Amino acid sequence: MNDFQQIADRVEIEALRCEFTDAVMMRDRARLAALFTPDGVLRMPDVPVEFTGREEIRTGGERLQSQWDFFVQNSHPGTIRIDGDTASGRTYMQEIARLLDGRSGQNFAVYHDTYRRTPQGWKFAERVYEVRYVDTTPLAGSAPGPDAPAPGSAGPGDARRAPGAGAAEASAAGAPVDFAAPAPAERLDRAVAALRANGFTAELLDDAAAARARVKDLIPQGASVFTGASETLRLSGIAEDIETGDRYEAIRPRVLKLDRATEFDRIRRLVATPDVFVASVAAVTETGSLVIASGSGSQLPASAGGAARAIWVVGAQKVVPDLAAALRRVEEHALVLETARARAVYGQPSAVNRLLVLNAEPRPGRGTVLLLREAIGF
Numbered sequence: 001m002n003d004f005q006q007i008a009d010r011v012e013i014e015a016l017r018c019e020f021t022d023a024v025m026m027r028d029r030a031r032l033a034a035l036f037t038p039d040g041v042l043r044m045p046d047v048p049v050e051f052t053g054r055e056e057i058r059t060g061g062e063r064l065q066s067q068w069d070f071f072v073q074n075s076h077p078g079t080i081r082i083d084g085d086t087a088s089g090r091t092y093m094q095e096i097a098r099l100l101d102g103r104s105g106q107n108f109a110v111y112h113d114t115y116r117r118t119p120q121g122w123k124f125a126e127r128v129y130e131v132r133y134v135d136t137t138p139l140a141g142s143a144p145g146p147d148a149p150a151p152g153s154a155g156p157g158d159a160r161r162a163p164g165a166g167a168a169e170a171s172a173a174g175a176p177v178d179f180a181a182p183a184p185a186e187r188l189d190r191a192v193a194a195l196r197a198n199g200f201t202a203e204l205l206d207d208a209a210a211a212r213a214r215v216k217d218l219i220p221q222g223a224s225v226f227t228g229a230s231e232t233l234r235l236s237g238i239a240e241d242i243e244t245g246d247r248y249e250a251i252r253p254r255v256l257k258l259d260r261a262t263e264f265d266r267i268r269r270l271v272a273t274p275d276v277f278v279a280s281v282a283a284v285t286e287t288g289s290l291v292i293a294s295g296s297g298s299q300l301p302a303s304a305g306g307a308a309r310a311i312w313v314v315g316a317q318k319v320v321p322d323l324a325a326a327l328r329r330v331e332e333h334a335l336v337l338e339t340a341r342a343r344a345v346y347g348q349p350s351a352v353n354r355l356l357v358l359n360a361e362p363r364p365g366r367g368t369v370l371l372l373r374e375a376i377g378f
Contacts, residue, residue, distance in 0.1 A: 009082050009117075009122070010080050010082070013080055013082075013087060013089065016122050017077070017091050020124070021075040024061075027065050029059075032057065034054065036054055036124045036125075037125050040127075041125075041127070042060070042124075042126075045130070046130070049064070069097075069100050069190065071095070071096075072095065072096050072097070073093060074094045074095070075091050078110070086114065086125070087115040088113060088115070089115065090110055091110070091111040091113065094107075094108050095107055095108075100193060100198075105134060105135050105136035105139065106134075108131075110130045112128040113126070113128075114126040179320075180333065181317055181375070182315070182374060182375045185373075188316060188371060188373065191284055191285070191286050192371060195284070195371075198360040199360045199363075199367075200290075200360075200361045200368070200369050201364075203368070203370050205372050206373050208313075208374065211236060211370045212237050215370070218309075219278075222249065223249065223275040223276050224274045225250055225275065226270070226271050226274040226277050226302055226307070227243060227252050228299040230279050230280040230313075231280075231377040232280035232378075233280065236376060238313060251270050255270055271302060272302055273306045274302060274307050275308050276310070276311065277299075277307035277309070278313070280318075281312050281318065282329060283326035283329045283330065284318055284326075284369065285320055285326055286319065286321050286322070287323075288359075288360070289323060289326070289357055290303075291327070291355070291356070292355070292356040292357075292358070293352045293354070295350050295351050295352070295354070300354055308366070309368070310366060310367045311370065312368070312369050313370045315375045316373050318377075330352060330355070333378070334378045335350060335351075337378045338350040
């Protein structure tokens with residue numbers, strides 16, 4: 001093979017490797033898969049995953065990329081050795097990433113490659129990803145958005161703040177946060193994406209009226225339905241829709257007629273295993289977790305898995321960056337408002353005696369979160 005062909009092959013292989021990084025960064029899974037031969041293999045033993053064939057590479061890449069909040073990959077040229085219609089080489093990687101569950105870090109890695117000449121040009125026959133260094137220290141930066149510091153803005157310790165730098169940093173620092181303010185659109189979108197990645201069915205709706213209509217669509221006529229005590233359900237009219245009329249077998253009105261001293265066991269069974277449980281939550285994190293607080297704990301079994309289906313209606317002000325912020329919201333905001341309500345109705349304060357965190361839904365289709373763009377409830 002002449003020197004010109006060697007040069008041309010090297011240029012084409014280097015372009016192939018650059019195309020891989022671009023397809024990853026642009027989340028173009030179809031293009032990524034097309035860079036491999038039909039029987040090509042992508043191995044990542046340290047993850048660990050292995051995809052064989054273009055379809056597995058495409059769908060596998062989609063599953064991995066659906067977990068990202070953001071991801072940046074920088075590739076650096078390594079060696080290329082050509083042997084006729086096959087070749088081998090290495091590419092050096094530096095990557096930073098944050099997942100939707102909040103984990104983040106950076107790593108340095110090597111791709112060990114085998115290339116094959118095809119009628120469509122050089123393709124990857126095999127690409128093996130070897131991690132050489134991992135640092136899981138939480139990243140201080142963020143993807144650009146309403147909550148991210150503006151480029152060149154004040155750093156840690158500087159009293160100046162960039163416009164839009166908000167809940168995530170304030171929560172981490174323990175500073176006051178307006179837990180009654182609706183989250184902006186980008187944060188709502190992140191929460192919905194994270195909930196879906198964690199197995200929940202999540203829908204973003206405009207307002208309480210839309211949620212009220214959607215709940216009617218989701219609950220089959222004749223179902224036994226337990227409604228958790230919730231200002232969101234009361235203010236939206238959802239509680240009234242379920243607890244009056246004869247469309248459903250409403251459990252709460254039945255329970256209120258039973259004697260708690262002599263019929264406690266019957267009450268316990270009724271509220272723990274309904275066909276459908278409808279309620280709200282104290283907070284939903286941008287990493288896709290639901291946080292539910294309770295004084296008695298009577299509503300928690302249905303949420304945790306006792307109900308065949310669960311529907312949570314959540315106002316936009318309940319979206320917080322992470323679990324730490326969620327717990328602060330429970331103590332500093334929701335409990336304060338619920339205590340005021342409990343004193344007026346029952347003559348005594350409320351308390352957070354039980355706390356449930358739902359990080360994922362192991363039975364896809366069971367749990368539905370209706371996240372609103374407006375604030376409602378506590």
